[in-house]
Amino acid sequence: MSFSIIRSLKISMTIVGTTIGAGFASGREIWEFFSSYGESSQVGIVISMVILWLAGMILMLISWKKQTSRYSELLAYLMGPFFAKLIDGLILLSLLTTTMVMMAGSGATFEQWFGPSGFFAGCLVMAVAVLIVLLFDVEGLLSINVVLIPVLMAILIYVCFQFLESVDPLSDSVKRGANQPIWPTAIAYTAFNIISLLAVLSTMGKQIKHTGEVWFAGITSTLCLGGLAYIYNNSLLRIEHLISQYEIPLFALVEHISPIWIAVISSVLWLAIYTTAVSSMHGLVFRLSAYMPLPRVVIGFICMIILLPLSQIGFAKLVEVLYPIFGVINLSILASILLYPFIQPTPMGRHYKL
Structure with a gap:
């Protein structure tokens, strides 16, 4: 097969869309992980x-060479069948939790726009929007990202440049950090982003047609x-000096611009939530298809029916218990990916259901 720049661009935007969630787009992730260090x-x-580049390259190459279609297959190549089966269920739970949180995030956004009655509507809109992408399988995921991500990036870059033009250079106190x-x-x-990337890139094996597309x-x-970033x-x-005053740092950057930008930024955050939800549900549905002999969009519909009422309740306790566990899993998966080129891959066991 010949190299296709369009196909390559779709895959690259899908990687970006999987990584840029609401946390990144809002500026909170960038601040907590990087900016706070001066x-x-x-x-x-x-x-x-x-x-991230090394991990993504390794995942894409394995997925392409082994023609994987779900993350459990890729995990078995990385860790061997025993450890892959051990972590499989926790990743499934992570994807479910992420999708629930994104639906609740959409509800919160709609609540900000339309008042308390908008919460359920926001969750429902997110569920329907995700299901529409699932109708078109992997191509739907690739196409939605190649359309939305450049728009999202362009808006964020414009806001940042407009802000940087309006302020003085960094002071020495800030530079020290x-x-x-x-x-x-x-x-x-x-590591924080690795489960989502694993879930999405593991389904790209049949989409990649040339080594150049991976690069x-x-x-x-x-x-x-x-x-x-x-x-x-x-x-x-x-x-x-303003970060403590804003739950969403991005709003501090648009204070000096027209008030209409508050609405634009809210829309950008919803798009970031949406792309994360699509990626999580995509990986989830492809994994469950190994157990449920149904069209993937039907599996997605069943998941949404279950998750929609759950998204109406608070997730503070769930996140408090699960996220530290997910952190350990993320680090172990990242280590396995980076070590893969240097160790003899363990063949998949026959007893492990993929």
């Missing part, structure tokens, strides 16, 4: 992007993410 934050971004090493948080940020998608996605970080470093 001048060393830019080094942290570089370290994180290099690790925190006296802590940056590399642990750079690794933590990459193009890997490099392009890393440059897009790294460039956006770099610009965003520069902006956040200049509002260090």
